[in-house]
Amino acid sequence: MNKTQLIFRHEFLNAIKRKGFIIMTLIVPVLALLAIGIFQLISATAGPMVVETTTIGYVDEAGGFDDYTTQGNIELVGFDTQDDATAALINDDVSEYFVIPADYTSTGVINRYTLARELETPTSITTAIKNFLTSNMLAGKVPSETVGLIEAPLALVTTRLTETGEVATEQGGFGNLMIPGIFSLLLALSLQLSCVYLVQGLGDEKESRLIEVLLSSVNTRQLLIGKVLGLGVAGLVQVVVWLASMPLLLNLASSTFGGFFGTIQLPANFIVLGMVYFILGYALLAALSAGVGAISPSAREGQQMIPIFTLLLFVPLWFSSILFIFPNSPLWVVLTIFPVTAPIAVMLRLGVTGVAAWELAVSIAVLALSVVGVMFLAIRAFRAYLLMYGKRPRWGEIIRSLRSG
């Protein structure tokens, strides 16, 4: 086994034995399993769900509104006068009431009375009143099927086709966003955690002067590559555990919860792109971390400097609401191509609109080139500052030494 492999093995084993790493890796599938288990347990012990009926009153001054008093789980009770209805409201016999004025058919105005303080009328109430009025007004004039269509004229079913006219395997929607959304957050955390380990490890070795013993046995290239690969593969193991558990958990969640979970899909190439962006994103951040670790006089100071660039990782998550509203905004193209934001931006976009092939190609190319460039600079910083203890170099000095090598 050569020395780079020895360092790789040492760093990898140390990383995966850390409590923080084990907890972070297992917490995602374990929490999901727990949620499914708790739901199943509650479902097994609880009886069938009882739908509560709401009773609301009405006063028909216009006349002719006597039928269709059951609207879903809302029961409508008629009162002769508004005073009777008010008394029933105060006695809590009805939760609210409305008055159909005599001139309703010419004005369309309905007066609603309630004890509750609310921002706006609940949709369920509005729908129930609307359907009650419509059904009564159309009764006997059009067939009942037509009444149903007038009340709910649109059951929109959208089908996404591919460019060849076939039905696409991914149909979009929030179900498609779910996994990339969660995964992008986990990816950002995993990348951040790997960088923290790298900077902490380098800082500890620097503080304890162990770095000198290591450099009397290996060269800087072997040390840096061994460390970066060891911690990177540990992070990759974490991501693979999450990715591998997702289809499994998804099936389980779909069969348990049904409904929305049944619509959740993994976007095409998601697993492959997830791994590609983890590897490239990690390589870029690891190179930046190695530079920071070399320049920082202690592990603690190094860790304080990490947020400078790991915060950029989270930028696409901050703007995710803009993505949902303006999925085709140029901002997303910028975030997809800018190397530090690319991994998370691509993961999020895969779940919403997808990413054009050219954007993916440019994004991966820019990211790969950045990795090479930053690694080159990091090795220079590593050589220049690794043995500088106790004081942090000024920015001017750093730039000079990066130029001179």
Add this chain to the structure above:
Amino acid sequence: MLAVEVNHVVKSFADKLAVDDLSFSVAQGEIFGLIGPNGAGKTTTIRMMMDIIKPDSGEVTILGERLKEATKNKLGYLPEERGLYKKLSVLDSIVYLASLKGMDKQSAAEKADELLEKTGMLATKSKKVEALSRGMGQIIQVIVTIIHDPQLVVLDEPFAGLDPVNTELLKGMFLDLRNQGKAVILSTHQMNQIEALCDRILMINNGKNVLYGDLTEIRSRYRGNSVLLDFEGELGEVPGVSEKRQHKGYIELILDGKTTPKQLLERLVGRGIVINRFEVATPSLNEIFLKEVGKKS
């Protein structure tokens, strides 16, 4: 073949010249002392020898060649300030660092057992490094430095913070290394240890060679013009002695510059004085150090 050959090496950091045209060599089978005040350039010189940093100019050869991957396995280096992986066990730390010196895991574990036994540290084998005292940690570091049977061992302040028992233990180990034909470079401020262990020394100050050579020869070079005398009887006036200084248990006679210690001894014996001790005063390395460093600064 020389263990170390340093030729006209120069190294500067930003605006400071740390090592200025330094040349010296270390032979195999000797303990070589590297001394100098703080900031003299000792550690920079050692780091260049270990290939941790590169010299601006000049050449360093180790075991007859410029340092390369395979040569690093023949070096043992104990840096001045020490540390190990705190969360690892003693054995795991030793085995990992030995494996970076080219040892296989099994041989490293066997040799670690042997050295831990020899240093009385076997009971700490499975303990985490963070549970060890400073002195114990230092012994483990020395074990890490020599476990792979290096041809050249560089020790930067190996006795700092050690109790007398452990100091003697390490001194014995370093002398054993010399007797096995290894080259040992010892950098320390403890001049008594240099005097007790080293065959030759290099004293540097401000990155420059101040004193270099055989320790006995250097001390004799600095021998003063005085004699230490313990006697019985009445001394009186002694021709050739310009001054007498009384010390506890002996008297120091300062010679006039024309009289040699041999002539003085003959005169004293001729006068029938019973002599218990007659020693030509030789300055300690500490005195030489203070004199040289004081002179240069």
